[in-house]
Amino acid sequence: MDLIWEGLRKALELLLTLDPEVLRITLLSLKVSGIATLLSVILGLGLALGVALNEFPGKRLVIALVNTGMGLPPVVVGLFVTVLLWRNGPFGFLGILYTPAAIILAQAVIATPIIAGLGLAALQHLPPALRLQILSLGASRPQMVWLLLKEARLPLLAAVMAGFGGVISEVGASIMVGGNLKGSTRVLTTATVMETSRGNFDVAFALSFILLLLAFAVNALLTHLQQRSGPR
Amino acid sequence: MSRTAVLQARGLRVRRNGAQVLDVPSLDLRAGEVLALMGPNGAGKSTLMLALAGLLQPAEGTLAFLGNDLRARGDREAFRRRITMVFQDPLLFDATVAENIGTGLKLRGLPKEERLPRVSEWAGRLGLGNLLDRSAKHLSGGEAQRTALARAFVLQPEILFLDEPFSSLDAPTREELIGDLGRLLAETGTTAVIATHDQGKAARLAHRLAVMREGRIVQLGGLREVMNHPEDSFVASFMGMETLLKGQVASCQDGLVSLRLRKGPGGREVLAVGEAQPGQTVLIGVRPEHVALSLQTDNTSSVRNAFPGAVIKVIPRGPFYKVELDCGFFLTAFVTAQSLSELDLQPGRAVVASFKATAVHLIRKEGLEPEV
Numbered sequence: 309m310d311l312i313w314e315g316l317r318k319a320l321e322l323l324l325t326l327d328p329e330v331l332r333i334t335l336l337s338l339k340v341s342g343i344a345t346l347l348s349v350i351l352g353l354g355l356a357l358g359v360a361l362n363e364f365p366g367k368r369l370v371i372a373l374v375n376t377g378m379g380l381p382p383v384v385v386g387l388f389v390t391v392l393l394w395r396n397g398p399f400g401f402l403g404i405l406y407t408p409a410a411i412i413l414a415q416a417v418i419a420t421p422i423i424a425g426l427g428l429a430a431l432q433h434l435p436p437a438l439r440l441q442i443l444s445l446g447a448s449r450p451q452m453v454w455l456l457l458k459e460a461r462l463p464l465l466a467a468v469m470a471g472f473g474g475v476i477s478e479v480g481a482s483i484m485v486g487g488n489l490k491g492s493t494r495v496l497t498t499a500t501v502m503e504t505s506r507g508n509f510d511v512a513f514a515l516s517f518i519l520l521l522l523a524f525a526v527n528a529l530l531t532h533l534q535q536r537s538g539p540r
Numbered sequence: 541m542s543r544t545a546v547l548q549a550r551g552l553r554v555r556r557n558g559a560q561v562l563d564v565p566s567l568d569l570r571a572g573e574v575l576a577l578m579g580p581n582g583a584g585k586s587t588l589m590l591a592l593a594g595l596l597q598p599a600e601g602t603l604a605f606l607g608n609d610l611r612a613r614g615d616r617e618a619f620r621r622r623i624t625m626v627f628q629d630p631l632l633f634d635a636t637v638a639e640n641i642g643t644g645l646k647l648r649g650l651p652k653e654e655r656l657p658r659v660s661e662w663a664g665r666l667g668l669g670n671l672l673d674r675s676a677k678h679l680s681g682g683e684a685q686r687t688a689l690a691r692a693f694v695l696q697p698e699i700l701f702l703d704e705p706f707s708s709l710d711a712p713t714r715e716e717l718i719g720d721l722g723r724l725l726a727e728t729g730t731t732a733v734i735a736t737h738d739q740g741k742a743a744r745l746a747h748r749l750a751v752m753r754e755g756r757i758v759q760l761g762g763l764r765e766v767m768n769h770p771e772d773s774f775v776a777s778f779m780g781m782e783t784l785l786k787g788q789v790a791s792c793q794d795g796l797v798s799l800r801l802r803k804g805p806g807g808r809e810v811l812a813v814g815e816a817q818p819g820q821t822v823l824i825g826v827r828p829e830h831v832a833l834s835l836q837t838d839n840t841s842s843v844r845n846a847f848p849g850a851v852i853k854v855i856p857r858g859p860f861y862k863v864e865l866d867c868g869f870f871l872t873a874f875v876t877a878q879s880l881s882e883l884d885l886q887p888g889r890a891v892v893a894s895f896k897a898t899a900v901h902l903i904r905k906e907g908l909e910p911e912v
Contacts, residue, residue, distance in 0.1 A: 437627050440595050444625035445644040446695070448617065455643075459633055 315513020322514050334518055337495040338526075340408050341476040344415035345423075348471050351416070352423030353464070357453060359424075360431035361439070374428060377421025382414075386484030389414040393485065406487040411495065414481040419471035426467035430460040465534040469527050476523055496522070546571050546699060546731050547592060552601035554587050554755075562587045562598070562755045569699065569733065574725055576746035577735040579778070584755035585735035586703050592733060593701045594619050621648065624692045625701040628708055630684035632676035637668055637687050640676050644695045662694040665724065682713035689717075693724060700725075702734040718744060739779055751775045768901055773823055776903055781825035782872040784903070789816045796897065799824065801869060808868060811844040812900035823903040828862060830899035831873035833883060833891045846894040847871070851887055854880065861885075865893055 322330045359370055391397055393405040393413075404410045434456060442452045457464060479497035486493035488502060496519040503512040547569040554562035562584045569575060569592070577585040590596035594603065594616045603610045610616050624644065632640050641663055642655045663669055666686045671679070676687060685705065692700055705721075706714045722745050725732055734745060750760045751774075759771040770776035773784050787799035787810060797812045799822065816822055849867030856862075860874040863885055871893055875885065883891065 435629060435631060437629065438631050440590065441625065441627055441631040443595055443620060444593060444623070444701070445647055445691070446621040446624070447647050451647055455633070 311509050312513060314510045316517060318510040319514035319517040322511075323518065330515070330518065332491070333494050333496055333499050333515070334522065336408065336493075337476065337497075337519070338522060340411045340482075340495060341415060341472060344412045344475050345419055345468065345472045347412070347416040348419035348423045348475075349468055352420045352467075352471070353427050353457075355420070355424040356427035356431055357457075359428055361453070371428065374421050374425045378425040380418055380421060381480070382418055382478040382482075383480035383484065385414050385417050386481035389417065389481065389485045405485060406489060406493060408486070408493055410485040411482050411493060414485045415475035415478065418478060418481060419475045422474050423467045423471040426470055427460075427464055430463035430467060431456065433463065434460055462534055465530055469530050472526060472530075473523060476519070476526070544571050545569060546606060548604040548607075549592060550602050550604075552588070552591055552598050552603075554584075554591060554596065555599045560755060562591065564588060564601075564755075564757055567592075567750070567757065567760075569731060572729050572731055573747045574732045574734065574745050576749045577733065577752060578739060578749055579737065579752035579758075581737055583737075583752040585737075585752055587755070588752070589625075589701050589703050589733060589735050593623055593625050593699075595625070622697065623699040623701065624695050624697040625703065626685075626688050626692050626705045628704040630676075630681075630688040632679075632684055632687055632691075635676060636672065637663065637674050637676060637679070638672040640687050641668075641690045641694055643691060658694050659690075662690040665693070666690045666720065680713075681709050682717060685709060685717060686720075689721065689724075693728070693730075696728070698731065700730050700732040702732060704735055704737070707737075721745065751778060770825065770901070770903055773825075773903060776823075776825045776901070780827060781901065782828050783826040783831075783870065785810070785824050785826075785869055787822060787824060789818050789820045789822060791818055792816050797902065808847065810900060811897040812902055813898045814902040816902060825901045825903055826871070826895055826899060827901075828872040828874045831871060831893050831895045833863065833865075833873055833875055833879065833885070833893055835883060835891060844897040845900065846892055848890065848892050851885055851889045851891060853887060854885055865891070867893055 355374065359367060359374070389410065390405065392399050393402065393410055394400055395405070404413070438459065439452060439456065442455050447455060477497065479501055482488075482493075482495055483498045483501065486495070486498065488494050488498040494502075496515050500512050500515045500519070503509075503515060545568040549564060549567045551566075552562060552564040553560060567588075577588060579585055587596065591598050591601075592603070594610060605619050605622070608615065610619050633643060638656075638659050642659045645655045645658065660669070660672065663672055666689055668683065668686055668690060671683060671687075676684065679687065685708075689705070702721075706717055709717065724730075725745065732745075746763065748760065748762055749766045750757045751766060751771075752758065753774055759766055759775045761769075766775065767779050770779055770781060776784060785801055787801045790798045790800050790809070792798070792815065795813055795815065797814050797816050799810045799812060801808045801810060810824065812824060847867035849865045849871065852864040852866050854861050854863050857874070860876060861880050863873045863875055865871045865873065873893060875883075879885075883889070885891070
């Protein structure tokens, strides 16, 4: 118990004194996971819309694959992204391994199927005739898509939260493709692992509390957006 | 009628999973008319309606709106802005009643200050005046469908499509809404197509009926025409002609046809008004509301057909009772509660069933077996 209280005290101290290293790590976590989530929203929602609004052979297989992708282990993603970005790998020429860009890429691979899978479920949950109803009110195709997204906004925002929650908390991929390099790719989760392994439990706890606080703040914001929309 | 065709459909065919679900060679929708598409579930009413509304691309066939072919995708999109549709479920958006009613206007790019007066006008005409700021999630079934109707009428559509719009409502709400819809259609002179599987309500709104079965229009005509001159036994039984009998024409004189029934001992004779060739086999139909029951044959009346028989079953049907009879052939009659007690009708009771020659309808086409 003492360790936890000590961690809490340390966290407060690090936060209140605006420790530059902690601030940098926190902001990098937020930036990397934020951009990765944004990319995943674009790719994942695009995929969800494409599957939900079209009939094609193999649709069930695609849905099954997307749903499987929701459970991709971050270390597996980390391994594949590392191999692909390796100096001699097919994308080695990009030279982004062990940079924040690599972490964004790996996290986007993790979050895209989560947002696509939950987004697809949200869209498929809408009444099938709603699309025809919107078209018969004179909507163009983009207008129809917009109204459908608006109608499914609650579960769609939940999908975004799940995607963000998945990447802000993962450590396996970040450490493999980022390398936990001080000042460049060290994020909250990788720093926590490192401090724990060094026996600096107070710092590790402090970083964990900050991580929880961050996750809470972002989700509170999204929840606010979700619950505010629409009349009571 | 010097009415022009608003919408012309030619050779519409729709296939689903390899099976043909719609085959309508020709259908014209006239300006200002209300056309009812009727038929049992799965008859193709909704499919035809979606194809007519440009929401379903048929495998074959053409659609022309005011003489212009709707083959190009752009033309179909422009067409969709001049029509609208109301479905069985209200399909309202998660927004206020006012926002729902204004959706179509907003999609057309109308600014808010132009939308509001039209939204409140139509909310008022559908009795939603004090619900404008209510969330659509908190409406009763009737209020929700009224909102859906207001959302459609506010667009002043040139054709209004209604797909079983009242099927999910309880009976009193449905009655009220049918009355209001009829009034609004008459006031605005809107051309409308309404799909329904129930002959009662469409009858009150429609100028013409199209009875459908297995993706085809079996009969198209005015209400009286379809009710009294059903094309075949399917239409007859669907339109409530419960007694259908097969007979052979014995003679035909001065518009009075004498028929010998196939069923029953000794071949009973029925008189009908109409024209037929002696020796021809025909199907005749008698509506239950045209059959009168009494205890004795009344020789003084003008009724030409009287058959002694026995009551099989008495079934309550709203304000009436439906009495099933065995007169050597199966016959049904509607009686009031008063007649029921006066005649002491119960299974086994001997009665005389009578109906006028004018109440016997000759059905020319046979083709399909009655589904009674």
